[in-house]
Amino acid sequence: MFIRNESFSSFIQSYKVITALVIIHIFFYIWMYWFPFLGGLEIRWLGMGNNILISQGEYWRIVTPIFLHGGLMHMAFNSFSLVLFGPALESMLGRVKFLSAYLATGIMANVVFYFLGDDRTFHLGASGAIFGLFGVYVYMVLVRKDLIDQTNSQLIMxxxxxxxxxxxxxxxxxxxxxxxxxxSGAVIAPIILTNLRRNHQQRPVHDPDDIGFDPNRWSKRAKFKKRLIYYIIGGFAAMILFFYLVSTFLLPTLY
Incomplete structure (x- = not known):
């Protein structure tokens, strides 16, 4: 359940939401800390959570901290946790429900901090959402034992x-x-796990010891490379558009 034996390309194809989230983590880390002179510092400032600024109407700060991190190790640890513990849930829940659960738990954690946290604190990181996934697993261990075996239950706990x-x-x-x-993860778990049975949407895992030949493997690989190129081009286009909109319409309002 938590052992990853897919190839890099098959992981991307199987877990598109997790792949996209990790790419977002890496992209904003590189932008903020490698290219501060290209708006990285402004993006970090605009994205951090702060109760006072939220109370002044900057409500996006409840969401944006989920995608930003305070340094390389912070980003790497959260991304690694997502890659390790996220695939089982994305496989069971499907992409839409998984992404909804991930964002919902991260947002709820930031909302609680808004009401209970220190107004002087600036915060960022995906840890609230990561712990939200853990909350879903805890609910499975305690209530939906049919969805997780004993070994994985002991590991996750x-x-x-x-x-x-x-x-x-x-x-x-x-x-x-x-x-x-x-x-938050434990609270929403009964909703997102409704009507879910064990192995409901689990994908078969290829045994690396199996010997076999797929006659269409090369055409499939060519199609994947073509799609990957489109994804890269689209990603860069989105980055350029986002940077243009921020620098043109948002940053001038801060000065």
Whole structure:
């Protein structure tokens, strides 16, 4: 369930939402910290969560911190957690429900911080949404035992306990976002897991020891490369458009 044995290309094809989220993490990290002179500093400032600024009408700050990170290790850790623990849920729930659950838990964690957190604090990171996924797993372990086996139940509970402990031990951690992200995931789990049976949408995993030949493998690979090129071109076009809109319409209003 949490062991990844897909190839890079098959992972991208199978888990498009997770792939897109990781690309967004990397893109904004590179923009903010490698190219601050191209608007990276402004993007970081505009995207961070802050209660005072939210109360002044900058409501996007409830959402944007989910996609931004405070440094390389912060981004890498959250992206790795998403790649490791997200695929099973994306496979079971489907792309729309998985993305909705991910965003909903991240937003709910930031909303709780708005009401209970320190107004002087600026925060960013996908940890609230990541812990939201853990909350869904915790609900499965405690209530929907038919959706997860004992071995994976023990693994996920160990990870969750360690994550909670580290939340309180490490300095600079948004404790409220972690804890209420976890709670939010458990709260929405009964809704998103409705009518879901074990292995409902699980994709078969190829056994690397199997010997076989697909006569269409080369045509499939060519089609994948063609689609990948389109994705890259579209991604760069979207980045350029986003940067143009921000620099033209949003940044001038700050000065």
């Amino acid at each position: 160990t990870i969750v306990v360690l994550g909670v402990i580290m939340t309180f031990i490490n300095p600079g951690i948004n404790i409220l976002a972690h804890i209420f992200g976890l709670i």
